[in-house]
Amino acid sequence: MSNEKRSDSWIDKLDRLEGLPGEAPFDKMAAWDRLHLRLDEKRDKKRTIWYWAAACLFIGCMVVVLPKQGHKDNVSSPVSRVAIKDSNVQAEQVIVSNRVTSMPADVPARKRTASSTEKRVAVTPDVAAIMPPVINVIPHTDTIQEETATVAAAPRKMRVVHINEVGGDVIGNAYVYPEHKQFKIAISGPAGFASQVVADKTSKTLSPKN
C-alpha cells in the first residue's frame, strides 16, 4: 500500500468528508434498525439450529434406547425374570398369595375373580405388564383356587393392553348387524400396536343373514 504520488492534503479532505452540502442527511436511525434486525435474525437462526440439534439428539437417543428395552423384554423369559428380579416377584407373590389366602372360603367364586381383576386394573390402568405370579399356596382341589393358580402360572407371550366393548351399529364404513356383540381388542408388543374390532357371533347373536 505504498504510493509515492500521494498528496495528503486533498485526500485527507476527501477522507474526512461526512456528507455533501445540500443533501438530505443520512437516516442513521432507520439504517441502524435494519442492521440490528439483521444481527438479531442471525442470532435467532443460531438459536433455532441449537434447538434442532437438541431435538435430533433426543430422538436419536430414543431410537437407540427404546429398541434395546423392547429386545430385553422379548428375550428374557418369565422364569429368568423371576431369577433376576427376585424382589419384584416376591412382592407380587405376596400380593397374589394374600389375595388368594385372604379370601374367605365361603365367598362365591365369581365375586373373588371380579375383585382381583379390579385390583389389577387399579394398579396398572392402561398397559398392564402382567407378570405371572408363582403361587406357592396349595389350592383346594374342589374350589376355583386351583383353576386360578393353574392359569396364573402359565407363561404369557403377549401383553394385553385393553379390551373395550364397542357396541353401536356402524364401525368405519361397514354396517354391523346390531345383534352382534362387538369388542375392540388392542395388543401391543415389540413389533408395534394393533387393534381389531371383533364380533361375537355366537348362536345367540347370529343374525338371520348368517
Add this chain to the structure above:
Amino acid sequence: MTIPELIKEAKKGSAAAQRYLFDLMSDKMLMVCRRYVRNQQDAEELLLDGFYKFFKALPDLNYQGDAALYSWLKRIMINECLMFLRKKNAFVVVSEHVAETMALEENILNDLSAAEIFNLVIQLPAGYRTVFNLYVIEGMNHGEIAGLLGISEGTSKSQLSKAKSLLQKMLTQQNIEYVKRKTQ
C-alpha cells in the same frame, strides 16, 4: 465512553455499544461507499453489509488504535463495494495500451473543497473511478489492484491513465469556472 471501551462492550454483544460505533463511523463510511458506488441506495445497502460483517468479525479484533480500526472498517467497506461492482460487471475492459502517464494537477485539487473533489470523482465511469480510488486515494499499487479486481496490471494502468485524463479535463473546466467566479 471511549472507543476502546465501546469496542470491548460491542465484542460482548452490547447493542447500545454497537449502535454508538455505528453512529460514530457510518457517515464517513457511507461517503467511502459512495465514492465507489454512485447510487445512494446501493451505497447504503453496502454500508449495512459492511457494518454487519464488521460486527460479526469484532470478537476477533485486536484493537490497536482508532486509526487502525478506521482503516480496517474502511477496507471492509471497500471490499463490499468491489464485490458489488464485480457482480454488476461494472468494470469496462479496455485495451492494455498504456497511455502516457498523465500528471494530475494536484494544486488545483488542493484548492477545491472536499465536496467538489467528491463530485468530480463520482462523475468518472465505474472502471476508471474504481482504479483511481484504489490507486490515488487508498494508495494501492497496480499489482494489488489487478489482484483485487481480477484484471491485468496493464489494464489497471490504462484505466488509471484514462481516469486522470478525464479528471484533468473536468478540473480544467472547474478551474476555468472557478477563476471566472473569482474574477467576477
